[in-house]
Amino acid sequence: MKAVVQILGRRVIEWIASLGQMTVFAGRIVRALMAPPTRGPLIRSALFDSGVLSLALICASGLTVGFVLGLQLYNTLSRFGAEESLGTAVGLSLIRELGPVLTGLLVAGRAGSATTAEIGSMKATEQLDGLRMMAIDPIHFVVMPRAVALTLVMPLLSTVFVLCGIAGAYLIGVELLGLDSGSYLASLENSIRFQEDVLQSLVKSLVFGLLLAWIATWRGFSCAPHAAGVSRATTSTVVTASVCILLADYVLTALWAV
Amino acid sequence: MAGAAGQSDHVVFNQVGLAFGHRPVFRDLNLTFPRQKISVVMGESGSGKSTLLRMIGGLQRPDSGEVAVAGESLAGLDEMGLGQVRRRLGMLFQNGALLDSMTVFENIALPLREHTDKSEAEIRQVVHERLGDVGLRDVDDLLPGELSGGMLRRAAFARSIVMAPEILLCDEPFSGLDPPNVSRIEALIVQLNQRLGLTVIVSSHHMASSLRMADQLCLMRQGAAISGTPEGLASSHDSTIADFIGEDGISHLARLQERPPQGGAS
Numbered sequence: 020m021k022a023v024v025q026i027l028g029r030r031v032i033e034w035i036a037s038l039g040q041m042t043v044f045a046g047r048i049v050r051a052l053m054a055p056p057t058r059g060p061l062i063r064s065a066l067f068d069s070g071v072l073s074l075a076l077i078c079a080s081g082l083t084v085g086f087v088l089g090l091q092l093y094n095t096l097s098r099f100g101a102e103e104s105l106g107t108a109v110g111l112s113l114i115r116e117l118g119p120v121l122t123g124l125l126v127a128g129r130a131g132s133a134t135t136a137e138i139g140s141m142k143a144t145e146q147l148d149g150l151r152m153m154a155i156d157p158i159h160f161v162v163m164p165r166a167v168a169l170t171l172v173m174p175l176l177s178t179v180f181v182l183c184g185i186a187g188a189y190l191i192g193v194e195l196l197g198l199d200s201g202s203y204l205a206s207l208e209n210s211i212r213f214q215e216d217v218l219q220s221l222v223k224s225l226v227f228g229l230l231l232a233w234i235a236t237w238r239g240f241s242c243a244p245h246a247a248g249v250s251r252a253t254t255s256t257v258v259t260a261s262v263c264i265l266l267a268d269y270v271l272t273a274l275w276a277v
Numbered sequence: 278m279a280g281a282a283g284q285s286d287h288v289v290f291n292q293v294g295l296a297f298g299h300r301p302v303f304r305d306l307n308l309t310f311p312r313q314k315i316s317v318v319m320g321e322s323g324s325g326k327s328t329l330l331r332m333i334g335g336l337q338r339p340d341s342g343e344v345a346v347a348g349e350s351l352a353g354l355d356e357m358g359l360g361q362v363r364r365r366l367g368m369l370f371q372n373g374a375l376l377d378s379m380t381v382f383e384n385i386a387l388p389l390r391e392h393t394d395k396s397e398a399e400i401r402q403v404v405h406e407r408l409g410d411v412g413l414r415d416v417d418d419l420l421p422g423e424l425s426g427g428m429l430r431r432a433a434f435a436r437s438i439v440m441a442p443e444i445l446l447c448d449e450p451f452s453g454l455d456p457p458n459v460s461r462i463e464a465l466i467v468q469l470n471q472r473l474g475l476t477v478i479v480s481s482h483h484m485a486s487s488l489r490m491a492d493q494l495c496l497m498r499q500g501a502a503i504s505g506t507p508e509g510l511a512s513s514h515d516s517t518i519a520d521f522i523g524e525d526g527i528s529h530l531a532r533l534q535e536r537p538p539q540g541g542a543s
Contacts, residue, residue: 141376149374152334152367153388153440154360 044158044237051156051163058164065168069130073176080125081180084117085109085187093192102198106207109188114211114220118181119173120268123227125180126173127260131235134165135256138239139249147240162240166232173228174221181220219275226271227264234260287312287444287476288333293342295328302328304500305342310493315470315477316504317487319521320497326480327371329497330446333478334368335359347443364392367442371449373433375421381408382417385436392440407435412461426453434462438469444476445469451483459483463490488529496521 092108138161141147147157185207192198211217235256242252288310295303302325310316318326331337332344335351343352346362354362375384385404389395395403408416411431421429430453437445447466451459463486469475481487487494488507495504498517503510510518 144372144377145370145374146376148331148334148336149368149370149376151336151356151359152363152370153391153436154363155387155391156356156360 040241041233041237044240045233047158048163048166048233048236051159052167054159058159061160061164062167065164066172068133069126069165069168070172070175073126073129073172074179076125076129077122077176077180078183080121081118081183082187084121084180085113085184085189086191088112088117088184089188089191089196092188093196093198102192103202104206105188105192105198106203106205107210109185109192110207110211111216113181113184113188114216116268116272118184119177119220119223119227120264122173122177122180122224123231123264123268124261126169126176126228127231127235127264128257130169130172131231131256131260132253134169134232134235135239135242135253136249138162138165138236139242139252142240142242143244143246143249145244157240162236166236169232169235170225170228173231174224177220177224215275219271223268223271226267230263230267231260234263285312286310287347288478289345290329290332291343291345293332293339293344295325295332295337295339295341301500303339306500306502308495308502308504310476310478312476313470313474314492315466315479315490316493316495317491318478318480318495318497318502319482319484319487321521324497325500326497327448330368330448330478330480333444333446334363334366364440365443366446367437367440367444368446369430369434369437369448369450371452373421373429375429375433375436377421380418380420381413381424381432384421384432385439388436388440403439404435407439408432410438410465411435412458427455427458430454431458431462434465441473442475444478447477447479447481449480449482451481451486459486466490484526485529488526 088109089105092112093102093105096102096104096108138147141157141161147161150157150160189200189203193200193203238252238256238259239249242248286309290303290306290308293303293306293308295301308329318329320326328337332339332351333346335344335354338351343350345351347365349362351359351362375381376387379387382404385407386400389400389403393400404417408414411434413428413431413435416424416428416432421432424432430450434447434450437447445466450462450466454462466477466479467490470477479487479490491507493504494507494510495502496510496518498521503515503517505513
């Protein structure tokens with residue numbers, strides 16, 4: 020019993036210490052963001068890696084989710100004779116929930132894990148130490164540009180995901196199942212409100228981006244400097260970021276409803 | 278063991294202790310590296326040679342004691358303070374540590390772009406001069422992953438000297454190099470030391486090169502250091518020295534002993 024308490028106590032202390040280190044790390048990123056030079060070329064390069072290279076995945080996933088939503092919701096709504104509301108149901112579910120959350124999970128799996136692996140590999144091969152020895156802060160040169168990119172791409176990719184999803188549901192509902200195009204678009208247009216729906220969606224995806232940037236860069240920066248350490252850190256990024264995104268989604272939804 | 282620190286000492290280890298977990302690396306290590314001299318740190322694998330160099334760069338903090346570089350203690354310095362000290366240092370890492378997403382030219386130009394106001398033409402000139410020093414041509418646009426091990430090491434060497442540091446730290450500079458390139462790097466280290474007055478601290482297993490170029494030899498063993506001139510160590514009858522250096526090294530030292538003596542083992 021005593022041993023169990025000791026192990027639990029040690030775990031709690033380690034968790035609190037880790038949280039403290041993560042907080043200090045976040046502070047260093049913010050400080051680096053405000054310190055010259057601005058690292059514009061590095062941020063652009065990271066935006067390309069995290070954003071542009073994720074576009075195909077996001078478009079394909081958005082379309083597929085749109086197909087499924089169009090099919091499922093059309094069948095469900097037709098039981099009540101409410102097929103004309105397909106645009107409303109698809110739009111609201113995509114904009115409020117599915118767009119930001121699924122984009123967050125997809126970007127965590129693709130760009131988040133890649134960011135952790137890249138920073139971790141740089142640590143394992145002493146590239147970060149090499150920068151330090153040249154009096155270049157690795158937080159400023161390596162971490163900050165990638166954190167900024169991950170944060171900024173999330174709302175953009177989420178918007179692309181939502182648009183692809185709406186297009187996918189349109190293809191199924193209108194082109195395949197014969198719903199009137201005007202009804203679909205009108206119900207979509209009439210039911211979406213900027214502040215309640217679009218703004219909520221953008222704020223959520225921005226928060227998910229911040230969380231992912233924080234977790235992915237920290238895991239890479241603090242990983243054990245060998246192949247197994249990088250591998251563990253990469254897995255941990257995907258798992259931790261996914262859970263945090265789902266938890267944050269609930270919290271933000273609840274706060275928005277208040 | 279190493280003697281007391283003086284004005285002529287560029288790097289000083291004072292009662293430094295360090296352990297990784299339960300494994301002690303240094304126990305109250307006292308060691309000095311003289312200004313404008315070439316010091317070679319030798320020892321078995323795992324004796325702490327690389328760790329010693331990392332401590333001088335502030336990449337590894339001691340558990341106890343202090344390390345001072347050019348009279349400034351590294352204890353208590355934050356990353357910004359260490360950055361000021363590191364501007365006076367150049368370091369060649371064992372595996373090169375070049376940024377693998379940047380070309381060779383960009384890697385070597387990076388510290389110049391970060392810390393100087395040189396024009397692009399001046400940067401290009403300096404980078405090509407340093408690449409010429411290490412015998413590399415036409416590698417500007419290659420990525421580090423496209424270089425052989427020896428070329429990578431030489432490119433990394435070029436980067437470590439591009440800012441003309443006061444102190445050059447070389448972690449196994451001859452590892453993986455063919456004999457002509459060992460001679461080239463050895464000659465370059467000696468030339469930098471003599472022409473620019475660099476203090477050079479080298480960790481190496483390469484006995485012949487180490488004995489040829491060293492003004493001071495430091496033998497790391499069981500967390501402590503035995504240091505002295507090659508001639509001084511050759512005249513010492515310490516079994517630890519004989520064990521590590523071996524018969525070939527002793528005979529090489531004996532030949533060196535024929536040179537006028539400059540000091541003794543301390």
